[in-house]
Amino acid sequence: MEKSLTRYIWSNTRLQQIWILIVVAVSMVPYFLSFDLPKQIVNGPIQGTGFESPGATQTFMRIRFNIPYMGEVTFFNGLELTRFEMLMALSLVFLLLVIINGLFKLYINTYKGRLGERMLRRIRFELIDRVLRFPPSQFKRVKSAEIATMIKDEVEPMGGFTGDAFVQPALLGGQALTALVFIIMQNFWLGMIAAAIVAIQGVIIPRMRKRLLELGRQRQLTARELSGRVGEIVEGIGAIHGNDTSNYERADIASRLGLIFSIRYDLYQWKFLVKFINNFLAQVTPFLFYSVGGVLALQGRLDIGQLVAVINAYKDLPGPLKELIDWDQARQDVQVKYAQVVEQFNVDRLVDPKIQALAPAATNRLEHSLHAVNLTVSDDSGAPLLNHISVEIKPSETVAIIGNSGSGAEALAEAFARLVWPDQGRITIDGADLLELPESVTGRRIAYAASDTYFFHGTLRDNLLYGLKHAPLTKIEYEGAQAVKYKWNLNEARRAGNPELDLNSDWVDYTSAGVTGPDDLFKVVRPVLDAVMISQDIQDMALRSLVNTATHSDLTDRIVELREALRKRLKKEDLDDLVVPFKLKEYNPQATIGENLLFGTMKRPMMTNRKLAAHPYFRSVLRENDLYIDLYLMGLEIASNAVELFQDLPPDHPFFQQLTFMTADDIPAYQILLQKLQGRGIEAASPEERSNIIRLSFSYIEPRHRFGLLNDELMAKIVDARARFHQNLPDDLKGVIERYDPKKFISSATLLDNVLFGRIGFAQADGSDKLRDIMRDIFNKLELFESVLSIGLDFDVGSGGKRLTNVQRQKLNVARALLKRSDYLIFNRPLPALDQRVQDKITHNIMENLHEEGHSPSIIWVLSNTGLAKLFDRVVVFDNGALVEDGTHATLLQKNGVFKQLAS
Amino acid sequence: MLLKDEVEMLRRVPLFSGVAPAKLKLLAFTSERVSYKSGQILFNQGDPADAAYVILSGAADILADSPSGEIKVAEIEHDSIVGEIAILCDVSRTATVKANSPLEALRISKDHFIKLLSDYPEMTIEIMRVLADRLSHTTTELSEARSKQKQHAAK
DSSP, X not given: OOSOHHHHHHHHHHHHHHHHHHHHHHHHHHHHHHHHHHHHHIIIIITTTTOOSTTOOEEESXXXXXXXXXXEEEEEOOEEEOHHHHHHHHHHHHHHHHHHHHHHHHHHHHHHHHHHHHHHHHHHHHHHHHHHHSOGGGGGTOOHHHHHHIIIIITHHHHHHHTTTTHHHHHHHHHHHHHHHHHHHHOHHHHHHHXXXXXXXXXXXXXXXXXHHHHHHHHHHHHHHHHHHHHHHHHTHXXXXXXXXXXXHHHHHHHHXXXXXXXXXXXXXXXXXXXXXXXXXXXXXXXXXXXXXXHHHHTTSSOHHHHHHHHHHHTTTHHHHHHHHHHHHHHHHHHHHHHHHHHHHOOTTOOOGGGGOOOOSOOOOOOSOEEEEEEEEEOTTSOEEEEEEEEEEOTTOEEEEEOOTTSSHHHHHHHHTTSSOOSEEEEEETTEEGGGSOHHHHHHHEEEEESSOOOOSSBHHHHHTGGGBSSOOSOOOOOHHHHHHHHHHHHHHHHTTOOOOOTTSOOBOHHHHXXXXXXXXXXXXXXXXXXXXXXXXXXXXXXXXXXXXXXXHHHHTTHHHHHHHHHHHHHHTXXXXXXXXXXXXXXXXXXXXXXXXXXXXXOTTTSOHHHHHHOHXXXXXXXXXXXXXXXXXXXXXXXXXXXXXXXXXXXXXXXXGGOOSSOTTHHHHHHHHHHHHTTSOGGGSOHHHHHHHHHHHHTXXXXXXXXOOOOXXXXXXXXXXXXXXXXXXXXXHHTTEEEOOTTSOOTTSBHHXXXXXXXXXXXXXXXHHHHHHHHHHHHHXXXXXXXXHHHHTTOBOOGGGTTSOHHHHHHHHXXXXXXXXXXXXXXXXXXXXXXXXXXXXXXXXXXXXXXXXXXXXXXXXXXXXXXXXXXXXXXXXXXXXXXXEEEOHHHHHHTTSHHHHHHO | OXXXXXXXXHHHSGGGTXXXXXXXXXXXXXXXXXXXXXXXEEEOTTXXXXXXXXXXXXXXXXXXXXXXXXXXXXXXOTTXXXXXXXXXXXXXXXXXXXXXXXXXXXXXXXXXXHHHHHHOHHHHHHHXXXXXXXXXXXHHHHHHHHXXXXXXXXX
């Protein structure tokens, strides 16, 4: 990157800078005209010069020029105006000039602003582009938060500076120079005094600013380090809690803030000192004019008119000069910032842009062997991980790499995946160095999965298909306003040196995944998910999630069929008591009283328990039949039971987990309430106390809590209240409460609740496990399992995939590598978080099922379990960075070598 | 069945007979009430132990794997507790327990059980007593079996 900011700005915005200079120059014409006009108005029509006789007129707007060789040419003869008309005309011209000046200012400022924003966009993009091209080793040295601050904050002032980079010095310099020349013209020696002071300012101030710049640089560095540390604290929060080091971190941050404060305070002091000296120098000049000029005038060597003219002219000098000095400070400041940032991004061995060039076309299969030639790889400390290894992996060959950790097996896999770059030797395919092949070849035809996974914030689907998003494959035709907007976006992107790639296009390369489009995607996704044994997890995610009825209508439309199939199946397996279905006319004992009353779900967050309880309609329903009294008495019973059971326990006792309707902290409050209210009627309770008591009854489930508070009469009353509640449901509730309807999909309930359409009995041993298997079976039979997976794939994985478990992440990481259908699949101990048994099973699945299926890639697998080596064509054994054995499983077993030792 | 009935039943279990009814009620409330059909498995031999079961009604077979297949070691009936040893000494299940009739049980999770023992020493002593009883029983059986074996060898 260009080291000098000025040059960088000039080379990228040359034409615009020249244009804006021209515009500024032109804008000077009306600007100076408007200076002269007030004098004309005052002298002419107001004071009456030229209108001495009544009825006298003057010519207005005569446009006449003396053109060489043609004599005087009159373009416009002008109008003869009276004194009053002249006043109006000149005032209108003044108004016009004000408007023109304003418009010029508007145009210039907007233009400069846009120029600056484009520049900012360009710099930011260029920096991120560089991050994408950093060599892998660079990422061991930089902190992500620091890079983010540099790109986000540190380059920001450059945008603002760009517009002023050339215009400001030209304009202000011009103004200052004019004033200076004018002074010199009035009196040479006084002019020289002014010039000398300007020269002193020009020498001293920048010197003093050197320290300011140094402080500014330190401020930038410390601030960047601070954001790096903040990033570390966020990422390492687990380690901080686990080691009780939060106070150490506090101390570290406090000392950093202290350092930043002292730098900033120092900066502040210097800044104002410089300002003081600057102002002083500016004011010294008039002092000299008055004293020296005055003496000269007294001695008669200078006429007083000249002196006054000089002092008047001098008024115009300090303003532009001060701004010019300010501009220079801004320039140096921005230049330092820029240099600081560029230094961080000027990295050796940056990846050549050609290697990452966009390649929308499908890349050819790799039909040649992967050769490691004399490969040496070291870690950061320089210790060799691989020592002069030469090995050839043929296409379609399956190779198990065996070795203890640190043996070099992992390093070889990483080198094949281009994650580490060799110190010596190279990896070649068909004679070409792997590092010089475009990423469109290596990134598509070679797949890699190791134990460290990374998932981007988005849905599971986005992440699973991430390995297929190489280029925008569809061209989206925009219409109407969107087309205009799109065109504008493209134009702007081009002007800021950004690529013109459309993010809205479908980037997923379905063809290379082996399907025709999004519709039959599951043809390949499902076997892969099954192979890594994650489809059950995804089904669970789907079951727990709310379903978008618009995008998953294939399933939601068949909900009735699903519910029926589940009922039948449960009946067949003699499990019909496992789920108690919701029936409009019946009380569901396995659901809470609140659920029984509502008989539906609330659309959260528009409707909540609290809001419903406060709703007048709901209250009126409860008041009929005196149901609320029953519920109040019941709540009292529940409270007294809970208090009796739990009052002696310390608040952190694990038993409190079972207390679903109150927390440990509520116990004393209810104890007091009970003392006050027990044995007295509901009238004794205040409205708030009533609702606190009734609230308890809403969470009550008889088979779970077993206090014996629910009888047939009360159940009938609740079912009755339910009917009344839904009968005249007011409109404001209709929108936010969905009634349970056996014929309809309930969009505000989870898929599980929708399929069950009831509650699992509490007393049923292993009820949910059984149901999980049964449901999977039913989904399969109704050919809905792929829809369920599709719902599960909508799951939001959270930042860095943290909403997934480590096991799930590692499984998905392998799935993502498999989906690419590469020619070389490299697995580098990809599943250490899993049980050995599951790891073995997944390895079997991949080796046996996927490898058989037509497309047969080469698989290079660094194994943790030596026993699995027999699944592979060939076994390569590493020890201490050296390749010690190489052959088939059978031959290596016969040899009495390292492999046999490891295997036993 | 209600909490208070469960408390009555718990009191009949020797292990809990010395514990105050209020504590038993708490135990019942914090435990899960589960029902099994005849033939359903409570837990399998080798499973990690996460809970003890108090049989409230019905009966279950205790089965152990042996080289000659699964053999029935014992039968337990209502008012008895099963699976407590494995959660006390953190081993996996030493036998399979299978309901041989419709069975109702209280499932006391491991954490709760341990917490109970630390909260109520009387329960711990009772458990110790039961275990010691069993141990002396087993020891007697073992020495009998050994002496029989010796006699056998002597012949």
